[in-house]
Amino acid sequence: MGDKNIRVLLVSDMSKVGGTEIATYITAKVLKPCAKEVYVLGSKGPLSESIEKLGIENFDGISHTKNPIKIFKFIFKLIHLINKYEIDVIHAQMARPVPMAWLAKKISKRKRLKIFWTSRGLHHSTYKYVVPIFNKMNVRGLGNCKLEQQKLIRYGFEPLKTSYVYNAYRLNPITAPRPKLSKENITIGTLSALRQDRCVDLFLDIAKYISESSQFPHNIEFIIGGDGAYKKELESLAKKYNIEKKVKFLGNIVDVEEFMHNIDIFVSPIVVDGDSGAGISNAIVEAMLTKTPVCAYDASAIGEIVINNHTGYLVEPRNVEAMVNAIFQTIENKIQTQDYVENAFNLVIKECDPQNYAKKLILLYREL
Incomplete structure (x- = not known):
């Protein structure tokens, strides 16, 4: 070998x-x-x-x-x-x-x-x-x-x-998967360095939209894994949006498997302009390996593994309403969501x- x-x-x-x-x-x-x-x-x-x-x-x-x-x-x-x-x-x-x-x-x-x-x-x-x-x-x-x-x-x-x-991938594909959307409370998470170019502010825009929407149940919380220079600005934005009690900032995440086990939907908010961008996110790969449903903006090469309506939802960049709808479909259509996570899991096993x-x-x- x-x-x-x-x-x-x-x-x-x-x-x-x-x-x-x-x-x-x-x-x-x-x-x-x-x-x-x-x-x-x-x-x-x-x-x-x-x-x-x-x-x-x-x-x-x-x-x-x-x-x-x-x-x-x-x-x-x-x-x-x-x-x-x-x-x-x-x-x-x-x-x-x-x-x-x-x-x-x-x-x-x-x-x-x-x-x-x-x-x-x-x-x-x-x-x-x-x-x-x-x-x-x-x-x-x-x-x-x-x-x-x-x-x-x-x-x-x-x-x-x-x-x-x-x-x-670094997780064990045999032990990593966990049931999702099966608890009374629903947790939506993202994992990223907290820098301005990682667009975590868009995740807060999404959280605000969902929190104010009558379409969604009230038992939804949001968690942000990662740390960086932009953390204070993001915490201030959460307060401005009046969602600070619904959003948890967890800081640096060393145990990614545990992080993914604690969320029901993974959201990738990153948006890039021109040729900037980090290719395919490790976090998306690890979400798929834990059979966590993925909703992502169409950025850089993310579309190589987040194939819309097959391995998850790939959404028009910066379109908060479209992302919220993707999250809603993920929650409501559990049979379809299960098909997507199985497809995503098999793709990651093959490619990574x-x-x-x-x-x-x-x-x-x-x-x-």
């Missing part, structure tokens, strides 16, 4: 719990049985203990900085690790460490080392600058979905230097299987 001659260094931020950090943890976990060695380089953070419990060393290093001294320290750390552990592949989980990895490779003894970068979505204006440079650096670009690979090619990556790999993910990565490390 794997290649026991390959030593892989995964490079990420790791100072917080977000989609990139979770994807890094999953990648480390699934590669561990397949490669000779797997290491992680990134700031010590909430997931570091979980990584080390896998028997994987998490080296401390700050790449997400503009401080020149810290940048040079990170480059020297990379050079040291490359030489000491005879690294064959550096797999950057975000764009920022890529130039540092390229420079470290040039200075190190491992000239045949390959650099991979998984693109999980950049600001649309950044692609035209970053992609041509990475292509000239002979970096291999991996999209986290088909759409992301297409963007890499469109902005200048040579097609033979790119591929795509859906993020693998961890073993297939690891096999594809090892193959790409060898041949791309």
